[in-house]
Amino acid sequence: MLALWLPRLPTDARERLMPPELRTRPLALLRTERQRRMVVAVNRAAAGRGISPGHTLSDARALEPTLEVAEATPEADSLLLGRIADWARRYSPWTAADEPDGVVIDITGCAHLFGGEPALAADLTGRLRAAGFAARAAVADTPAAAWGLVRFGSPEERRHEALDGLPLAALRLPAEMVEGLHALGLRRIGDLHAMPRAGLAARFGGRLLQRYDQAFGRLDEPISPRRPVPDHRERLTFAEPIATPESIAGALRHLLGRLCKGLEAAGQGARRLRLDAHRTDQRVDDEPQSLSLGTSRPTRDPAALARLFAPLLERIEPGLGLETLVLSATETGPLSAIQTGIDGEDANSGLAELVDRLTLRLGERAVLRLVPRESWLPERCVAPHPPLESLPAQKPWPAGQPRPLRLLTPPEPVEATAPLPDDPPLQFVWRGVLHRVRRAEGPERIECEWWRPEGSLGLAMRDYYRVEDDGGRRFWLFRAGLYQPEENPRWFLHGFLG
DSSP states (O other), X not given: OEEEEOTTHHHHHHHTTSOGGGTTSOEEEEEEETTEEEEEEEOHHHHHTTOOTTOBHHHHHHHOTTOEEEEOOHHHHHHHHHHHHHHGGGTOSOEEEETTTEEEEOOTTTGGGGTSHHHHXXXXXXXXHHTTOOOEEEEOSSHHHHHHHHHHSOTTOOSHHHHHTSBGGGGOOOHXXXXXXXXXXXXXXXXXXXXXXXXXXXHHOHHHHHHHHHHTTSSOOOOOOSSOOOSEEEEEEEEEEEOSHHHHHHHXXXXXXXXXHHHHHHTEEEEEEEEEEEETTOOTTSOOEEEEEEEEEEEOOHHHHHHHHTTTGGGOOOTTOEEEEEEEEEXXXXXXXXXXXXXXXXXXXXXXXHHHHHHHHHOTTXXXXXXXXXXXXXXXXXXXXXXXXXXXXXXXXXXXXXXXXXXXXXXEEEEEEOOTTTOOOSEEEETTEEEEEEEXXXXXXXXXXXXXXXXXXXXXEEEEXXXXXXXXXXXXXEEESOOBTTBOOEEEEEEEOO
């Protein structure tokens, strides 16, 4: 675990916005408490004048009359700390902000990419200092030990013996608990080893032993990353920055090949992918450049995914060069073995890739698919659905009941002649043309939903007929309502069967 400490984060953030000639002046950030203006943060110059958090503004002015003051903004500082934690994902995907002035990074399995733990910590703090932040980093076996070492000890030490000499405040204990331990003559972490645990728990509660055990790894302390860590993720760090479109595309193809091998071993296919590009001149509080794409079905074909990424790569601005590319499958789906043709191509991949390319070019809302919806009414039994989203639970259309390939929206009224009471029509007039019926099937009765007092046409019941006219044309007609003594039902043409 690597603990990053930014001891002057609030004032460093302010100084970065100032002209260079003003950054050496004493600066204090203030907050109003009980009608008094209190100092909550100071820069290095103000600390050198003896000003520290907890002073009132009048006391600080007495120590330094030329003190620059500004209002503290804890919300903005918290957002900045979150952006720094996101920026630190260039070293590991497992980063978490440690309010109010730290970041915890799980560098397990990542340090060798940067030449070892000391080199990684040096690179991290070097970049932050170049960006104008005071920064220290320490590596230890537990988050608690790293936290204590970076604030109270030597960042180069990570042994348990190094923790023994740290003050009790390094265990992240409340100030009143530390004072109580001091009253018993306990001032260092090592002083707790010989004390009976039952006595400590009885006098100071379970929190003391919890922090003590977390520091020495006897009790797990899980770290929740700011962003979910994808199960399938590949990273490529370059010895020399790359900037040409050909080199970026080649690096992406290499990452896609490695990612798809991992997906195949897991029996998965990618539904959504994200490519993060880290520039050498990227500022600490800047997000990496990201490209995202989705697929209409799970896939692990590196060549097809490379073709989808190709037009997106033009959006990357390499600047002075890219030093790291990270490819993640943010959403996956089950994908078993695929039957391919003699040429090795999937017979169904062409349509899926066409949908994916149209979606990238036109947008996800411009390309839709129709999926079944639980309704017997023909105009309501399908619903548009984005092709890149997972399909909802579907209920198939009625088996054995042919439906037209084309529906009229809304159904168009026709004049029909039909025997009573439920026989199909003998003829009908549609758009001024007479159609004589030679063959007919039906009726198929469809009732409107009970929660709708009337159908979309103000009709409560329909009898559908499949008819063929003397010219071989097939239509889908329905009669709305029943024959009544004082009212005749209406007829409508709803679609074409072929």
